[in-house]
Amino acid sequence: MIGIYFSGTGNSRWALEFFLQEYEGRSRMYSIEDEDALKEIEKQKEIVFSYPVQYSNLPKMVRDFIVCHKNLWKGKHIFIIATMGMFSGDGTGVMGRLLEKYGAKITGGLHLRMPDSICDEKALKKSLEENKKLVADAEKKIKNAVKNVKSGNPPKEGLGFWSHLAGLLGQRLWFSRMTAGYSDKVKIDGQKCIGCGKCVKLCPMNNLELQDGNAVAKNQCTMCYRCVNHCPVQAITLLGKNVVKQGTIEDYIKGDR
Ligand SMILES: Cc1cc2nc3c(=O)[nH]c(=O)nc-3n(C[C@H](O)[C@H](O)[C@H](O)COP(=O)(O)O)c2cc1C
Numbered sequence: 001m002i003g004i005y006f007s008g009t010g011n012s013r014w015a016l017e018f019f020l021q022e023y024e025g026r027s028r029m030y031s032i033e034d035e036d037a038l039k040e041i042e043k044q045k046e047i048v049f050s051y052p053v054q055y056s057n058l059p060k061m062v063r064d065f066i067v068c069h070k071n072l073w074k075g076k077h078i079f080i081i082a083t084m085g086m087f088s089g090d091g092t093g094v095m096g097r098l099l100e101k102y103g104a105k106i107t108g109g110l111h112l113r114m115p116d117s118i119c120d121e122k123a124l125k126k127s128l129e130e131n132k133k134l135v136a137d138a139e140k141k142i143k144n145a146v147k148n149v150k151s152g153n154p155p156k157e158g159l160g161f162w163s164h165l166a167g168l169l170g171q172r173l174w175f176s177r178m179t180a181g182y183s184d185k186v187k188i189d190g191q192k193c194i195g196c197g198k199c200v201k202l203c204p205m206n207n208l209e210l211q212d213g214n215a216v217a218k219n220q221c222t223m224c225y226r227c228v229n230h231c232p233v234q235a236i237t238l239l240g241k242n243v244v245k246q247g248t249i250e251d252y253i254k255g256d257r
């Protein structure tokens with residue numbers, strides 16, 4: 001079994017690693033950004049795919065990865081983990097249906113509430129303690145899910161008809177345009193930017209570049225929020241106007257398991 005993931009601020013990567021460690025005591029996993037991901041997927045039948053829900057949908061980059069490599073999925077057995085800040089309805093289902101179209105069998109699904117990666121919207125920010133609790137609860141949920149997978153009764157969260165309806169009515173009908181294409185909404189405050197280049201290195205879409213000592217954004221953003229959460233001087237915003245408080249999974253995980 002291998003893990004495949006996409007992750008902006010680390011939640012989906014962490015969840016997958018924890019799942020695989022619990023399942024088989026090791027975690028062979030690849031980001032869709034890794035060069036090796038495709039050839040590893042080709043070799044494996046059993047896959048766990050973890051990703052962050054955006055508006056009850058797939059980030060554009062994840063959708064494109066699946067669609068561009070549509071021949072990879074035939075005959076694969078795929079368990080899906082969808083991480084989210086609050087609600088997705090059918091976070092696993094939206095990926096599951098796409099993979100099924102290309103011949104995969106979806107073996108189960110797990111929804112995990114995790115810290116919200118949107119750090120430039122005040123209303124979404126939780127305290128450090130609340131976020132730590134979310135992660136601790138997610139650990140318990142993953143352990144339980146792994147137990148059930150092992151006993152042949154995998155969770156099927158987000159995969160049924162009612163979940164599909166909830167995702168559709170709760171979000172996709174109103175927000176589908178948000179993930180239909182890549183975004184041009186990244187803003188960089190040239191007064192604040194110190195030209196360190198960190199965001200440029202981190203961006204999975206190569207959407208950022210340095211020009212005359214300042215970062216500038218193009219229009220191919222998959223809204224992962226990695227750059228926004230990592231900029232040392234809070235110069236980057238995306239959906240909101242000001243960075244409220246940055247955070248990544250490393251801030252919330254406990255030292256011991
Ligand atoms: C553009 C965007 C849209 C999001 N939409 C949702 C959503 O519809 N429902 C939800 O519960 N969380 C939503 N979130 C929160 C993320 O899914 C959540 O924080 C996720 O765990 C981030 O995972 P990552 O660290 O692996 O990127 C959204 C985040 C972003 C950046």
Ligand code: SF4
Nearest residue numbers: 193194196197199231
């Ligand atoms: S991480 Fe921030 S300071 Fe560094 S180049 Fe990017 S925008 Fe500028």
Ligand code: SF4
Nearest residue numbers: 203221222224225227
């Ligand atoms: S510009 Fe920032 S938010 Fe957009 S894809 Fe790149 S790292 Fe992610």
